[in-house]
Amino acid sequence: MNPQTRYAKSGRVSIAYQVVGDGPIDLVFIPGYVSNVEQYWEMPAAARAFRRFASFARLIPWDKRGTGLSDPVARVPTLDERVEDLRAVMDAAGSERAALMGISEGGPVALLFAATHPERVSALVLYGTTPKFRASPDWEWGWSSQQFSDILEDVDQKWGQGALLGMFAPSLANEPAAVEAYGRLQRTGASPAMGRAVFEAVDQVDCRDILPAISVPTLILHRTDECAVRVEAARYMAQHIRGAKLVEYPGIDHSFLLGDTDRVLDDIEEFLTGVRPGRVVDRVLATVLFTDIVASTERAVQMGDRRWRDLLAAHDAAVRRELVAFGGKEINWTGDGFVATFAGPSRALECACSVRDAVRRLGIDIRAGLHTGECELLAGDQLGGLAVHIGARVAALAGAGEVLLSSMVKDLVAGSGIEFVERGRHTLKGVPGEWNLFAVKV
Numbered sequence: 001m002n003p004q005t006r007y008a009k010s011g012r013v014s015i016a017y018q019v020v021g022d023g024p025i026d027l028v029f030i031p032g033y034v035s036n037v038e039q040y041w042e043m044p045a046a047a048r049a050f051r052r053f054a055s056f057a058r059l060i061p062w063d064k065r066g067t068g069l070s071d072p073v074a075r076v077p078t079l080d081e082r083v084e085d086l087r088a089v090m091d092a093a094g095s096e097r098a099a100l101m102g103i104s105e106g107g108p109v110a111l112l113f114a115a116t117h118p119e120r121v122s123a124l125v126l127y128g129t130t131p132k133f134r135a136s137p138d139w140e141w142g143w144s145s146q147q148f149s150d151i152l153e154d155v156d157q158k159w160g161q162g163a164l165l166g167m168f169a170p171s172l173a174n175e176p177a178a179v180e181a182y183g184r185l186q187r188t189g190a191s192p193a194m195g196r197a198v199f200e201a202v203d204q205v206d207c208r209d210i211l212p213a214i215s216v217p218t219l220i221l222h223r224t225d226e227c228a229v230r231v232e233a234a235r236y237m238a239q240h241i242r243g244a245k246l247v248e249y250p251g252i253d254h255s256f257l258l259g260d261t262d263r264v265l266d267d268i269e270e271f272l273t274g275v276r277p278g279r280v281v282d283r284v285l286a287t288v289l290f291t292d293i294v295a296s297t298e299r300a301v302q303m304g305d306r307r308w309r310d311l312l313a314a315h316d317a318a319v320r321r322e323l324v325a326f327g328g329k330e331i332n333w334t335g336d337g338f339v340a341t342f343a344g345p346s347r348a349l350e351c352a353c354s355v356r357d358a359v360r361r362l363g364i365d366i367r368a369g370l371h372t373g374e375c376e377l378l379a380g381d382q383l384g385g386l387a388v389h390i391g392a393r394v395a396a397l398a399g400a401g402e403v404l405l406s407s408m409v410k411d412l413v414a415g416s417g418i419e420f421v422e423r424g425r426h427t428l429k430g431v432p433g434e435w436n437l438f439a440v441k442v
Helices: 044-054 079-092 104-116 145-158 176-189 192-202 208-213 231-240 261-273 296-303 305-325 345-360 386-397 407-412
Strands: 006-010 013-017 025-030 057-061 098-103 121-127 218-223 245-249 282-293 329-333 337-342 366-377 403-406 420-427 434-440
Touching (some): 025 079, 025 104, 098 104, 104 208, 121 261, 145 192, 176 296, 218 231, 218 261, 282 296, 282 305, 296 305, 305 345, 345 366, 345 403, 345 434, 366 386, 366 407, 386 434, 403 407
Parallel strands (some): 098 121, 218 245, 366 403
Antiparallel strands (some): 006 013, 282 366
């Protein structure tokens, strides 16, 4: 069950927020760009990160005015107004003093609040942010006029369809499920006009002069090769905020939910609590099932948002019914597909075929991939290890309506009566050797 959304009054404006967990410290999550506190819980990576924060803190996420579930406004608020909104949220949540985590465009809000209300800030965590987004003669690490124009054009042309994904998460820019998931967050996070206005307002932000006034413990986190905000901006902040600690990570993605997220979360927890969490990894032999809808993006465009959402909801319900019926455990929902595990390969194979048939009655074709191997059981019910990677690669090679499996699965279900068709030997990206693959005979 997702946390309850509450509202704080900031003047006449209602600001949506949640309170999750009951840890000894308060952690206020200041989102970047646009957000929706309820939609976050429908995104597996975000929900996992929030649960992690709530394991050691009382987490307080909120939507800035004009975005998400907060009141719509006629214009983007100034930084001063956002600081007042943040104070209203803290007051409503009963938080006298909190650590602030400013993400990307939320960073300047955190900076200004920490500088003007240090008595209410116990620590500052800044991820993927900058004191100034736009380039100028005295600031070379911002967007050029052409880059800014390209950003606004992408917002105008593709809002709600994954606009700016190539900048925020280039590693997922060509993944249909990621495009749909990010498009959904945009649609629930702001109107197209507000999405553009937020960027136009960011163009005016300049917090460089307040950096020396920040006196609270500060942790700055940044990926070295991302293109949304250059790492030099993080280094500048580290040099101008007294005692600030800078941690750099490899990677091209702007989002902290991609790449080595566990390391980022570990560093945050250690900074805020003084204790680095132990990493307990269990291993188990399991059969992993990956499914996704064939040509989901094209179908969404053809059907329109409302009809596509209804069809997607029916698809999700059908898949979950079959998972329950065959004893599968849902591990992840990708927007147009699922990742699930089974104790035995026979049930996994039967479930995959049953899912294929069930959604076909809705007019949907899926592709499914299966592999049995040793998996790592990670925090938040997540899976890791080579077996998971192989399962994803097998699914990616499946055709429309096809259930594709590794030879490991085929060998383990010998005698089941299910017939298979050889699909040849394949090299799976990132996996050593060649792999014999088989499809369930229709």
